[in-house]
């Protein structure tokens with residue numbers, strides 16, 4: 304936030320132009336292109352420049368003006384409607400309180416602490432208790448007449464409980480629920496969705512002749528004529544005034560968890576500020592800060608007001624919860640129960656100190672309701688612990704390069720049809736989806752390689768209730784298989800034999816078959832080689848796992864927690880003799896390993912014709928290697944003591960280049976790396992080739 308000193312005079316002019324443009328859009332219909340944090344930082348930079356160069360202050364500058372000078376009106380206010388000064392930390396708040404105390408020559412008699420509602424200020428004039436006129440804040444001295452919208456504003460009664468002449472002042476906003484509803488209505492009418500609630504409230508209050516109505520909510524926080532603001536004619540304290548307003552029938556924040564509270568000391572004020580800030584995410588409406596006001600009318604009258612803001616109140620701003628970023632992609636994840644949920648991939652953006660790269664989009668209907676496109680600039684919302692969500696696109700910012708979001712036509716996990724009958728899409732296999740997909744994966748060629756257990760068979764087994772997880776595959780009996788449709792004696796025996804073979808697959812393949820996130824084929828092999836047994840892998844903590852080359856601490860933690868989740872399955876697999884093979888670990892002997900040969904064995908796998916080689920395989924294999932998959936090639940490399948990798952780098956020492964080798968070959972040539980064709984490579988490894996499988 305300390306870009307203040309960095310403005311040059313050219314930057315100053317640009318900053319003023321950007322800020323006034325943003326403020327004009329913000330106060331007109333809410334269609335700003337800046338997040339509030341960015342706007343505030345810009346204005347602070349402008350103010351800092353102006354302080355250093357008072358003779359250069361531009362007339363256009365937003366500083367010192369209500370609404371940054373961007374809003375206007377033609378109906379004069381009875382008493383100016385001012386803005387609020389801001390503080391951004393508890394320390395600044397304490398400084399502000401101290402300066403007010405100095406100005407008064409005594410400590411204020413008490414404080415009122417209330418939520419800073421994130422909407423727009425309005426003045427509502429009542430005559431003999433009947434609502435006559437509603438005005439926007441405008442430039443603070445005059446506002447616009449928006450009486451026509453009053454009927455859509457909850458909490459702003461047409462008639463008060465008493466026939467008083469009063470002007471209520473307060474904030475009009477869209478609650479979170481009203482915002483969702485508003486965008487549903489908007490898109491149903493072919494209108495652009497609101498980017499965020501404040502935006503929607505601004506647009507709605509000033510709109511005329513809409514073919515639909517959008518409900519808003521009013522919260523009163525002041526009044527003229529009953530003894531509020533600068534007037535000392537009536538209520539002795541602000542908190543008493545708020546009670547009176549509620550009694551008249553106006554909605555106030557008193558009914559919410561963040562209710563205004565009188566505090567006797569600055570320490571108490573700070574505590575209440577923290578409390579309200581802490582409940583922010585749980586409130587049903589947005590707040591962008593907490594307002595602290597001197598509570599006694601006498602203190603307020605003595606402190607008075609400047610041209611932009613009163614001196615007896617201040618806003619302790621909270622970090623913005625809305626930020627603008629770009630929607631890069633939409634991913635579709637299938638949950639345990641088969642729910643197919645879209646997730647937004649975002650250009651990373653920091654919201655309230657947390658970097659956000661993903662956000663929920665709830666469901667496909669949600670995407671349609673918001674009218675999102677790939678490449679859109681979007682408002683993202685994050686508060687407290689809630690999962691960040693994409694609120695809406697900034698439609699005015701579109702360049703024409705945005706692409707429609709493609710919805711999956713089939714379950715992204717198992718390929719089955721999708722049940723689109725409800726708002727939340729589901730794989731029509733429901734809970735079985737996960738079982739089917741994980742069995743198909745585990746039986747795949749690069750994992751357990753169980754011939755005869757393809758997708759049709761996996762579906763059949765799961766749907767017949769014979770298999771719920773991988774361990775069940777190893778309990779299948781001949782009778783069970785024969786009971787299935789289209790399953791003859793020969794295929795049954797072949798399948799049972801294939802399952803039997805799979806029981807003794809090498810550890811790396813069994814590990815890979817579990818589908819643990821972060822463990823692809825080569826990583827599984829490396830982990831297996833490092834630890835030597837499933838028991839040792841399961842006993843490893845994140846630190847021990849991170850010792851495996853290429854894992855890193857984050858992935859190590861993920862693998863540990865996923866393995867822990869799988870522990871019931873792993874126990875059963877062990878009982879069934881799957882993955883129980885033990886090899887000498889390459890890891891230095893830990894306390895678990897028995898002492899003895901461990902020291903020597905650490906070097907064992909480095910032997911072989913490829914010892915010390917970093918090998919990349921590319922192009923299609925021919926000759927004796929023709930039948931090997933890429934994974935089998937990599938296994939071969941590692942059996943022969945080398946290290947397999949998928950991309951050519953300076954560390955690569957050998958490239959096996961088959962037909963159509965392409966760019967990896969070019970790169971290896973550039974780097975002067977040794978290149979062998981598949982036949983030469985096969986000759987080198989003659990002793991290690993798989994015996995005809």
Ligand SMILES: NC(=O)c1ccc[n+]([C@@H]2O[C@H](COP(=O)([O-])OP(=O)(O)OC[C@H]3O[C@@H](n4cnc5c(N)ncnc54)[C@H](O)[C@@H]3O)[C@@H](O)[C@H]2O)c1
Pocket residue numbers: 325326329330335336337338339340342343369370371385386387389417418419420421422423424425440473474524594618
């Ligand atoms: N994103 C943008 O492009 C953009 C542009 C202009 C302004 N803004 C935002 O608006 C802010 C400035 O706007 P502002 O002048 O309306 O000031 P403000 O919103 O910071 O504070 C003053 C306003 O707070 C409101 N308020 C809410 N709860 C209140 C309560 N309990 N008691 C008293 N007042 C309460 C009132 O409407 C009052 O007018 C900036 O800090 C910025 O965050 C953003």
Ligand SMILES: [Zn+2]
Pocket residue numbers: 637641714715716717718719730731732736737
């Ligand atoms: Zn599915």
